[in-house]
Amino acid sequence: MTGAPGPDVVVLDYGSGNLRSVVRAVERAGASVTLTSDFDTALAADGLVVPGVGAYAACMQGLRAIKGERIIGRRLAGGRPVLGICVGMQILFSGGVEHGVETDGCDEWPGLVTRLEADVVPHMGWNTVEVSEGTRIFAGIEDERFYFVHSYAARSWDLDTNDRTRAPLVTWAEHGGDRFVAAVENGPLTATQFHPEKSGDAGAALLRNWVASLA
Template sequence: MATQLVVLDYGSGNLRSAQRALERVGAQVTVTDDPDAAREAEALVVPGVGAFAACMDGVRAIAAETVVSERVAADRPVLGICVGMQILFDEGVEHGEQAAGLGVLPGRVERLAAPVLPHMGWNTVSAPADSTLFAGLDDDTRFYFVHSYAVHATDGLVTTAEHGERFVAAVERGPVSATQFHPEKSGDAGAALLENWLATL
């Protein structure tokens, strides 16, 4: 039976591409702004594009700010993608504006120190040997990034990438998995990562 997932719709882009990518690897996906459905789903996907503070405003607008923390406390799976990963952290700073995040991962989202921003395009990552998300993927596998802000340190199994400086490309910590890159835009590599995640559910 297909895994039942909810993609959280809080008004922040890339919903349908995330839905299609997950369906491609065998999940049954509902896209909804209903916080109760997000709370009860077998697994929850938090996508996101744009600014950290605006995404947090969107999450609050649908009264979903406690959903992720409740799921994590109950050891129930959550996958964050791009800014959907960033808002899982304690706080973000963009254009001098500091905003509180959901606080289920320790860390601060800050502007990348790089000569060219945004970091846009394909890049390799350095995953720990015991990573579940990257199991079976070669070191030269490339994923698609679009971002100007990133986290530089956090707890858990941390995968990194480099653009001007080294930053967190993915994290696995208890029921939380998150990627700074877009698996749904990363072709076969992204599909393999999503399959690895689904296999843990």
């Protein structure tokens, strides 16, 4: 007898790379996964994963072409979980600046994504993170290392809830003396700057934690 199927998760297909490895990783975490750009399917799923590889402007162009920013906004308005990965996290901020050109993001969080100010860029490889107290996605893996590949990041956290709502849990990392946001847990909206699908056992555990939260 097989077990009950896991939560229904859509990996949003908007032209970004690395999609198949994300699909496989989320499947291994216990979800039933569909790779699609279909608006209604993405809206209805138990969880939505927004991956992202490459340039900020290109990712936003691809996202807008399938009304992805509306999918994300409507899901969050209804309290339905979304997980952004790498550039899929960066596009959740107000905008991104690359080569002097600013591109509007999804504006779920205030702040700009800018180039890292470190001697060696891109930041590529394994790194530790400073996990926020009360975390759910890092439960049991607070001291592990995760795999990063990026030249840009949110280097400040500008959302002020004024104690009106529960403050998001912000996890930080550092590269070459430059501190940046490595992950955010904000109600139904979760995001990681690193790639959990490339982060071995620690990344697999993080994805299992997220999939378990969809039940």
